[in-house]
Amino acid sequence: MAGTFSVEFFPPQTTEGVDKLRAARRRLAELGPAFFSVTFGAGGSTRDRTFDTVMEIQAEGLPAAPHLSCIGATRENIRELLHRYREVDIRRLVALRGDLPSGMADAGEFRYANELIEFIRRETGDWFHLEVAAYPEVHPQARSAEDDLRNFKRKIDAGADSAITQFFYNVDAYERFVEAARAMGVTAPIVPGIMPIASFSKLARFADGCGAEIPRWMRKRFEGFGDDAASIRAYGIDVVTALCRRLLDGGAPGLHFYPLNQAGLTTEIWRRLGLG
Numbered sequence: 001m002a003g004t005f006s007v008e009f010f011p012p013q014t015t016e017g018v019d020k021l022r023a024a025r026r027r028l029a030e031l032g033p034a035f036f037s038v039t040f041g042a043g044g045s046t047r048d049r050t051f052d053t054v055m056e057i058q059a060e061g062l063p064a065a066p067h068l069s070c071i072g073a074t075r076e077n078i079r080e081l082l083h084r085y086r087e088v089d090i091r092r093l094v095a096l097r098g099d100l101p102s103g104m105a106d107a108g109e110f111r112y113a114n115e116l117i118e119f120i121r122r123e124t125g126d127w128f129h130l131e132v133a134a135y136p137e138v139h140p141q142a143r144s145a146e147d148d149l150r151n152f153k154r155k156i157d158a159g160a161d162s163a164i165t166q167f168f169y170n171v172d173a174y175e176r177f178v179e180a181a182r183a184m185g186v187t188a189p190i191v192p193g194i195m196p197i198a199s200f201s202k203l204a205r206f207a208d209g210c211g212a213e214i215p216r217w218m219r220k221r222f223e224g225f226g227d228d229a230a231s232i233r234a235y236g237i238d239v240v241t242a243l244c245r246r247l248l249d250g251g252a253p254g255l256h257f258y259p260l261n262q263a264g265l266t267t268e269i270w271r272r273l274g275l276g
Helices: 015-029 047-059 075-087 113-124 145-157 171-183 200-210 216-224 229-249 264-273
Strands: 004-009 036-038 064-069 092-096 129-134 162-167 190-194 254-257
Touching: 004 015, 015 047, 015 264, 036 047, 047 064, 047 075, 064 075, 064 113, 075 113, 092 113, 113 129, 113 145, 129 145, 145 162, 145 171, 162 200, 171 190, 171 229, 190 229, 200 216, 216 229, 229 254, 229 264, 254 264
Parallel strands: 004 036, 004 254, 036 064, 064 092, 092 129, 129 162, 162 190, 190 254
Antiparallel strands: none
C-alpha cells in the first residue's frame, strides 16, 4: 500500500525502559516503517536521551527522525544538534515549538516553530526532510481554529516538507483540516497521527492534556467494559483499525503511530491493514 508509515518512540528513563524499547523496536522494525521518530522533552529535558536513542536506532541500520523543539533553546544549542545529526547522516527531523518545562520562564531565542524551521533551512539548506505538527482538532493554546491554521501554514511556508498530526478519532476533523489547508495553498502531505488504545483511562488523560476529542459513542463503549482489559484491548484494535482504513481509503498519505514504546497493538493493526 502506497504511503509513508512510521512509528514514534520516547526516550526511556530507566535501564528497564531501554531494554523494553529495544525489544519493541525489534518487533516493529520487522514491519518496515519508513522511519522511527524520537521525542524531545520540554525545554530539551531529554536531549541526551533523545540523542542516544536516535544513535542506537541509526546504528541498527534503521531510519531515525529526531524531534527537535525550540522553546528554551538557543541558536547555538540547535546549531550543535544539527551538526551532530548531520555527522551521522540523519536526514529527517520533526521540528516543533515544544513546551516550557514547569518553572522555566525564558522561552529562549525562538518563539515559534516557523522560526526554528527558517533557522534550520538557513543552517543546513535542504539536507533535512522537515516534519512539523498539525492539529486537526485545534492546538489547545490556539486563539481560534483560523489562527491555528495560519500558524500551520507559516510552518509550511518556512520550509517544512510534510506534517504529522496530533492523534484523533474523528475522521471528519482531519478531513476538514486538510481541506482548509489545501484551500490556503498548502500542498505538503499531512499524515494522520494514530494512537492505539491499550488503556482507556490512560487514553483519556492523554486526550485531556493535548485537546484531542474522544467521541461520546467511543467513550461510552469503553466505559461499559469497566476493568475488562481484554475487551478494552480488543475493541480498541477494532476501532483504530477501522479509523486507519477509513483514512487510507479517503486518501491519507500514510499513518504515523504513537505506540508508547510498545509493539503489540501497532503490530496487530498494521497486520490487519495489510501494510507490511
